[in-house]
Amino acid sequence: MKENPKVSYPLYESFKDKLKPKRSQAQMVLSKVNVFSRLSWQEIKIIENAIHIRNYAPGEPIFKQGDPGSGMYIIIEGSVGIFLDIPNQSPKQLSKLGNGDFFGEIALLDESPRTAAATSLENSTIIGFYRPDLMIILRTKPALGAKVLLALSEVLAVRLRSTNDELVKITRHLESLEGSEDHE
Amino acid sequence: MNNSPPIEIAPQSLRLFHQSLFKTLVYFFLLILVLAGVYKAFPLVMDALFFIVIAAILTAVFNPIVDRLESSGIKRIYSTLMVFGGIFGIVGLGIVKGIPALLIEIGKIRDVIQQNAAADSLDAIMKSINLKIATVVPGFQLDSEMISSLSAQFFGQLGSILAGALDTVATIIFILIITMFFLVDGTRMTKKLIGMVPNRYFEMSLNISYKTKKQLTNFLKGQLLAALGVAIQSIVGLNLLNWLFDANISGVMLIGSIAGLANMIPFVGPFMGMIPAIIVSLFNNLGDPVAATHFYFIVHIIVMFLIVQMIDNNIISPIVVSGSMDMHPLTVILLILVGSKIGVLGMFLAVPAWGISKVIIQEVYQGLKGHHLI
Numbered sequence: 001m002k003e004n005p006k007v008s009y010p011l012y013e014s015f016k017d018k019l020k021p022k023r024s025q026a027q028m029v030l031s032k033v034n035v036f037s038r039l040s041w042q043e044i045k046i047i048e049n050a051i052h053i054r055n056y057a058p059g060e061p062i063f064k065q066g067d068p069g070s071g072m073y074i075i076i077e078g079s080v081g082i083f084l085d086i087p088n089q090s091p092k093q094l095s096k097l098g099n100g101d102f103f104g105e106i107a108l109l110d111e112s113p114r115t116a117a118a119t120s121l122e123n124s125t126i127i128g129f130y131r132p133d134l135m136i137i138l139r140t141k142p143a144l145g146a147k148v149l150l151a152l153s154e155v156l157a158v159r160l161r162s163t164n165d166e167l168v169k170i171t172r173h174l175e176s177l178e179g180s181e182d183h184e
Numbered sequence: 185m186n187n188s189p190p191i192e193i194a195p196q197s198l199r200l201f202h203q204s205l206f207k208t209l210v211y212f213f214l215l216i217l218v219l220a221g222v223y224k225a226f227p228l229v230m231d232a233l234f235f236i237v238i239a240a241i242l243t244a245v246f247n248p249i250v251d252r253l254e255s256s257g258i259k260r261i262y263s264t265l266m267v268f269g270g271i272f273g274i275v276g277l278g279i280v281k282g283i284p285a286l287l288i289e290i291g292k293i294r295d296v297i298q299q300n301a302a303a304d305s306l307d308a309i310m311k312s313i314n315l316k317i318a319t320v321v322p323g324f325q326l327d328s329e330m331i332s333s334l335s336a337q338f339f340g341q342l343g344s345i346l347a348g349a350l351d352t353v354a355t356i357i358f359i360l361i362i363t364m365f366f367l368v369d370g371t372r373m374t375k376k377l378i379g380m381v382p383n384r385y386f387e388m389s390l391n392i393s394y395k396t397k398k399q400l401t402n403f404l405k406g407q408l409l410a411a412l413g414v415a416i417q418s419i420v421g422l423n424l425l426n427w428l429f430d431a432n433i434s435g436v437m438l439i440g441s442i443a444g445l446a447n448m449i450p451f452v453g454p455f456m457g458m459i460p461a462i463i464v465s466l467f468n469n470l471g472d473p474v475a476a477t478h479f480y481f482i483v484h485i486i487v488m489f490l491i492v493q494m495i496d497n498n499i500i501s502p503i504v505v506s507g508s509m510d511m512h513p514l515t516v517i518l519l520i521l522v523g524s525k526i527g528v529l530g531m532f533l534a535v536p537a538w539g540i541s542k543v544i545i546q547e548v549y550q551g552l553k554g555h556h557l558i
Contacts, residue, residue, distance in 0.1 A: 049372075052375065052378075052379060052386075052390075054383060054386065056383060060383060061384075062383070063387060064556075066556070067387070067554075067555055067556070068391070068554045068555065070387040070390065070391055071387075128386075128387075130387070130390055130391075131391075131394075132390055132391065132393070132394035135394070136371060139251045139255060140251050140254045140255055140260070141254075141255065142255050
């Protein structure tokens with residue numbers, strides 16, 4: 001079967017490009033984060049007005065272990081290492097996060113001390129979304145604030161469920177180990 | 185003898201030396217220019233700072249109302265305009281209704297003084313007042329000439345007072361315009377300012393800024409609610425005195441408002457609120473020989489204000505004032521003395537300003553401590 005040749009309309013293409021809404025890099029990154037992925041572009045724009053974009057040099061701490069938690073971070077560009085301080089030992093790297101990854105979201109809900117430290121591993125551009133920003137959104141745009149909180153609780157629920165699964169697995173493993181010891 | 189040859193300086197080093205000397209001189213000259221500029225501009229900078237501080241306090245007061253309107257779906261700019269519409273409406277109504285009433289009141293007092301002075305009946309009243317004063321302050325005596333000259337001085341200065349009032353109105357309008365900008369764009373301005381803080385102190389600064397703003401709003405809201413409570417109680421109380429004991433106190437609304445505002449100054453405020461009521465009732469009762477002889481209305485006013493204070497201290501303030509000022513009486517007296525150097529407004533603002541500074545210092549200290557920076 002003969003394929004129809006593709007017809008191009010230069011004038012239409014040019015208008016289409018011009019009419020296409022321009023999204024900033026921060027908006028694109030935010031739209032891919034679980035906490036904001038269900039928001040409309042208009043709502044993401046409100047979140048964009050509330051966030052803080054910060055630049056970190058290689059090795060520069062983003063927060064330290066034990067600091068009061070203030071908010072979550074989303075990596076636009078670069079990489080971040082999550083470290084656990086162990087007394088009398090060098091810090092242990094727990095994970096390495098890259099573009100689009102987020103961390104520290106529990107701090108949006110409570111001010112308890114950070115359980116690990118985050119350090120920029122290279123020149124990184126990071127979005128900071130802090131509890132005061134969320135509070136202002138909750139006060140001035142309660143519907144949007146509720147959507148963010150709901151999404152946040154879903155993220156935490158998924159994480160809690162997976163922690164529970166891990167706990168069940170470990171408990172079963174321990175029980176099987178105890179059983180095998182009894183047999184011996 | 186050491187005939188060492190003179191040290192030769194290379195022309196290049198000499199040129200460098202001259203260059204650095206020239207640079208130092210230029211920097212020194214610039215520094216002097218900047219210092220002179222700062223010295224010259226200092227009063228202007230202080231004025232601007234004063235306007236900004238007052239506007240920031242007003243922003244903290246009105247921000248919850250604007251936020252509430254915005255949360256109902258109205259754009260922030262329109263919410264702000266609605267709040268300002270309300271403020272201008274209330275102030276306008278106060279001016280339209282209040283100023284003519286105040287002028288009539290002043291006129292009445294002037295007439296009473298002049299009539300009594302002319303009829304020599306003031307001397308009879310003075311005698312009875314002086315008998316009472318002699319038991320408290322021996323040697324001090326009032327006479328009708330003193331009262332007349334004092335009143336003449338007051339009415340003579342009325343023109344300059346009104347001119348000053350116009351100047352104050354211009355200042356108030358200017359402060360309100362700054363407040364409007366703060367209310368509409370305050371969050372963005374704060375974000376820009378905090379954005380300049382280095383990464384190490386960023387989280388802490390953001391938290392301190394948010395908590396300080398919250399505390400400040402709570403503090404001012406509490407103070408204003410308590411002031412409103414005292415004002416309403418005083419108005420009701422003074423009206424009751426007029427109704428029950430025929431106390432002949434006029435300008436009740438104005439006196440009640442003054443009592444409410446003065447109540448923001450601990451310890452001294454309640455007495456400051458009492459004074460206008462006593463003065464007005466004294467003038468209004470000058471023509472009544474019975475009232476002027478016994479002065480029972482003064483006792484009534486004092487008792488009424490004491491009851492208002494009891495209700496405020498035991499019921500209203502504990503509920504509405506979240507962060508009590510918790511100040512030593514000596515601190516309050518010292519603050520009022522320092523504030524008096526600026527004028528009546530300084531006296532009035534010194535204690536609340538100290539209360540606000542205390543909140544800010546506490547929040548900064550706790551923030552620094554939480555981030556292990558101190």
